[in-house]
Amino acid sequence: MSPSPQFSRYLGIDYSGAATADTPLTGLRVYRADRSNEPIEIRPDAGHSRHWTRRALAGWLIDELSEGPPALVGIDHGFSFPLAYFERHRLPPSWDSFLADFCRHWPTDRAETPVDLIRRGIDGNPASRSGNARWRRLTEIRSGPAKSVFHFDVPGSVAKSTHAGLPWLRAVRERLGSRAHVWPFDGWQPPAGRTVFAEVYPSIWRHRHPPGNRTPDQHDAFSVASALQDADAIEGQFAGLFAPNLKQEEAHQASIEGWILGVI
Numbered sequence: 291m292s293p294s295p296q297f298s299r300y301l302g303i304d305y306s307g308a309a310t311a312d313t314p315l316t317g318l319r320v321y322r323a324d325r326s327n328e329p330i331e332i333r334p335d336a337g338h339s340r341h342w343t344r345r346a347l348a349g350w351l352i353d354e355l356s357e358g359p360p361a362l363v364g365i366d367h368g369f370s371f372p373l374a375y376f377e378r379h380r381l382p383p384s385w386d387s388f389l390a391d392f393c394r395h396w397p398t399d400r401a402e403t404p405v406d407l408i409r410r411g412i413d414g415n416p417a418s419r420s421g422n423a424r425w426r427r428l429t430e431i432r433s434g435p436a437k438s439v440f441h442f443d444v445p446g447s448v449a450k451s452t453h454a455g456l457p458w459l460r461a462v463r464e465r466l467g468s469r470a471h472v473w474p475f476d477g478w479q480p481p482a483g484r485t486v487f488a489e490v491y492p493s494i495w496r497h498r499h500p501p502g503n504r505t506p507d508q509h510d511a512f513s514v515a516s517a518l519q520d521a522d523a524i525e526g527q528f529a530g531l532f533a534p535n536l537k538q539e540e541a542h543q544a545s546i547e548g549w550i551l552g553v554i
Contacts, residue, residue, distance in 0.1 A: 329511075
């Protein structure tokens with residue numbers, strides 16, 4: 291029996307938390323594939339910057355995914371924080387509540403408000419919602435090299451991109467409504483016909499293809515889109531990816547902290 295792909299489009303996004311929400315960023319890259327063609331890079335429309343801003347990318351995702359067949363979208367930043375953060379700040383174990391609370395304290399989607407401005411206490415209220423670089427989510431521990439979402443200013447860090455990207459992930463989810471399924475917060479097994487957003491870690495897949503003329507950021511986005519496309523073409527493979535080997539207590543923790551697709 292031939293495989294029956296669950297998705298028709300595959301987006302790999304290598305994210306960037308640099309500068310502001312309206313700054314064109316060379317490190318913010320998007321590749322798109324379909325069921326039969328390898329990933330190609332998607333850039334902003336002609337007449338605009340050659341590079342995406344975080345605000346423009348969120349708008350494009352809303353327009354692109356509001357209609358048409360379901361897509362699988364892999365984004366390279368954390369979707370939530372370690373359980374220790376929820377405990378320290380006495381937050382309910384709810385992803386929706388977490389996002390609302392985070393956006394109030396870290397308004398990184400505001401114009402002219404880079405992450406570092408909030409880190410310095412000039413805007414927002416980071417002091418009352420701080421984290422510790424020693425705190426790691428279960429998925430980061432399981433993966434091995436993945437760094438904490440609070441580990442700023444080191445090579446390979448996702449802290450800045452996570453703090454910059456969360457308000458936009460929330461905005462896209464709210465605008466897409468029932469068309470979107472953010473994994474695993476909306477459930478471990480996405481229903482058919484939904485566009486799925488998943489956290490990814492390009493290091494898992496970047497070795498599968500030579501980079502050629504692609505920059506490291508381009509190659510990470512390409513590798514994610516390609517890996518998602520390949521997995522959907524193999525019957526049953528996504529069922530395994532969407533169901534990592536977790537005990538009941540671990541699965542509950544991961545439903546609050548999030549999970550990296552491909553970490554089993």
